[in-house]
Amino acid sequence: MTITGYEQLDERKKLSLSKISELLLVLEHPELPLHNNPAELAARTIVQRRNISYATQTCEGTKAMDVFMSLVATTRKLGISFFEYMHDRISYLGNIPSLGTIIRQQSSVYSLGVSWSD
Structure with missing residues (x-):
C-alpha cells in the first residue's frame, strides 16, 4: 500500500484493504448489488417521518x-x-397472502443464487 502522508486517507486505505475480499465478492457473484441505496432511502424515510412528528413518546410507540x-x-x-x-389482515379476509409468502414467490422468479451453488 502506498502511503500518501494524508493520515485520514491512509487510514481509509488500510480499512479498505482489510475488507478486500468482501469488496471483491461482487466479481464472483454478479447478482450482488453494487450499492445499498434502496436500504439507505428506506431508512432515511423513517428518520424523516420521525423528525416531522417530533418522534414518539414511548418505546412502544417507536x-x-x-x-x-x-x-x-x-x-x-x-x-x-x-x-x-x-x-385484509385486520378483517381476516385472507385475500392477500402474507408478505413473507409474496417475497418468497417473487424471489423464486429470479435466479439470484446461481453463482453461489458451485
Missing part, C-alpha cells in the same frame, strides 16, 4: 412506528396497497 413504516415500505416495493393489505 416500535409501532418502525413496524408500520417497514410495512409501508415493503408493501410499496411489492406493489401492494398498504391499506388493502392492512384491511
Whole structure:
C-alpha cells in the first residue's frame, strides 16, 4: 500500500484493504448489488417521518412506528396497497397472502443464487 502522508486517507486505505475480499465478492457473484441505496432511502424515510412528528413518546410507540413504516415500505416495493393489505389482515379476509409468502414467490422468479451453488 502506498502511503500518501494524508493520515485520514491512509487510514481509509488500510480499512479498505482489510475488507478486500468482501469488496471483491461482487466479481464472483454478479447478482450482488453494487450499492445499498434502496436500504439507505428506506431508512432515511423513517428518520424523516420521525423528525416531522417530533418522534414518539414511548418505546412502544417507536416500535409501532418502525413496524408500520417497514410495512409501508415493503408493501410499496411489492406493489401492494398498504391499506388493502392492512384491511385484509385486520378483517381476516385472507385475500392477500402474507408478505413473507409474496417475497418468497417473487424471489423464486429470479435466479439470484446461481453463482453461489458451485
